[in-house]
Amino acid sequence: MPKSLFQKVWEAHTVRTLPNGQTQLLIGTHLIHEVTSPQAFGMLRDLGLRVRMPHRTFATVDHIVPTDQVAEPYADPLADAMIRELRRNCREFGLTFFDRSTGRQGIVHVVGPEQGITQPGTTIACGDSHTSTHGAFGAIAFGIGTTQIRDVLATQTMALGRLKVRRIDVTGRLTAGVYAKDVILHIIRTLGVNGGTGYAYEYGGEVFDRFSMEERMTVCNMSIEGGARVGYVNPDEKTFAYLEGRPHAPKGEAWAAAVARWRGFASDPGCTYDDVVTLRGEEIPPTVTWGINPGQGIAIGESIPDPSKAVADEKASIEEALAYMKLQPGKPIRGTRIDVAFVGSCTNGRLSDFQEVARYLKGRRVAPGVRAIAVPGSQIVGSLCASLGIDKVFREAGFEWREAGCSMCLAMNPDKLVGDQLCASSSNRNFKGRQGSPTGRTLLMSPLMVAAAAVTGSVADAREVFGIKPVA
């Protein structure tokens, strides 16, 4: 019987069936960070339990770190308490901690792949919904809550119901100036923010075959914004090439054995899926959100939806979003003035994101009145950018170039919107208040679209701003 990757990984990690019918699933890799783990360690202590597999538990600090300050103590005493608590927990339980002093710190979903911890055919859990990112390597990676973090710490397993699998094929080619971010925003727009509930998304097709690992990560990262707890791409030569030589990847003879095993996890030809969706790469436009959830997106050339023309079901949602966003129905999204531009986050804070922007940003200037910040996803991304002169391009264009962290994606650190500022953002969520001001407004888009908005001062088509011609 041909099987999907999801099925193979699930079966390989199934411990037993629990009395309520859920599966006790072994979690091979546990990633933790400072925000959602302290209470879990507290529960562990209350129950008198230890960490079951300390060598499979990896920590980093990302959400609360100030990106303009490395020296401690941090100006915010709460943030300072959280990093100290994580340090204490890692020390007490003997866990690997990529602290800022290691040079390997960064956003947990950038660090895992970068260190070679994220591997095909494995199960991964982390107390963060964007854990689906790791699926880019053919891992089954779950975002979990704090009580489940306790479960994984104490038992290296968790209780889960089995997901259905939806294959999403993106055929053909993307047109020039269209990126992985546009692909996932388009998928979410098409299938809805809850279209993926109960599903794992398997992404494939020519567009994904051609994608780099970092592009695959961008798409898998936002699976949860489409309601899918898990998203993955089958492992291939690119996956193996990316991992080879990384600190936690198998070495020597173990490497060849691992690659052979990894290959075997890829979905078998002819396996059955619970659902199949096919999209054409050529039809995916540069996409930008106008509303208050990631499914409220339109092509850069489209107009902001008019609730009076919407079906009854969507009318109230559109009205609520427009009232919050202070946008006019029926007007083009292009030309909407922005106040802030943000390039970074676990969605788009990797080397290739900054590289691609730098290609076009050279010699351009951020528009007057726009605050632009660029935040590498990890210290390693930051130093690679520095060695390639990418940070210099950003700085010369008028961007602030920061230290690694989650930064303005989620407002748990000093990087926040003020008042009702409108931010062109390469992050993953445009919820009300997401970027730190209760009235702050977010437009999600690709990093290059953020750059286009930064240099023109308003939402713009990056293809026009940067003279990107269709490929002949």
Add this chain to the structure above:
Amino acid sequence: MSLEKITRIAGRAVPVPGNDIDTDRIIPARFMKCVTFDGLGEYLFYDVRKNADGSDRKHPLNDPRFRGATILLSGANFGCGSSREHAPQAIQKYGFKAIVAESYAEIFFGNCTTLGIPCLSASRADIQQIAAAVEADPRIEVMLDIAACEIRFGGRSIKATLRESAREALVNGRWDAIGDLLEGAEDAKRVASGLPYLAY
């Protein structure tokens, strides 16, 4: 580990209408700068409940008629977004014992169940009926029969749904999985021994 068997929840209800109410709205991120969940209740729906100066905005939770409600009514895809358990913790610590909504985001649903907060689903029309009844008389009792997946209020009864694994866990007092998971330790060890990457 013996837990309470959650078979029925009776209390007053408050409608918090809207679809796609995300966990950032349920508890804004800045209130997650904490190392315990204590005190999160007061920040529930903070930014839609409070003005910048801390004064109250118009919100169902600020409406004195609904004070003391223990059942939260809402729309589709409730709890979408971040996996933060701070969201269900804030809901629970505010005083809610159960939620009735059209549908839930996956991670949020699991987090709630693990805390013993039943998340019942019902049709939009049925939830609107309950909402209309409590708007008309906020003192009426709404009774959630978890075992039978039924909601009774004002002499009426409507059918709800609840994923079977969650229903089973709640009514049998097994909603916190840790006891069951610890019992599987030997099996887990056996499965782990067959996975080479766990040795790296």
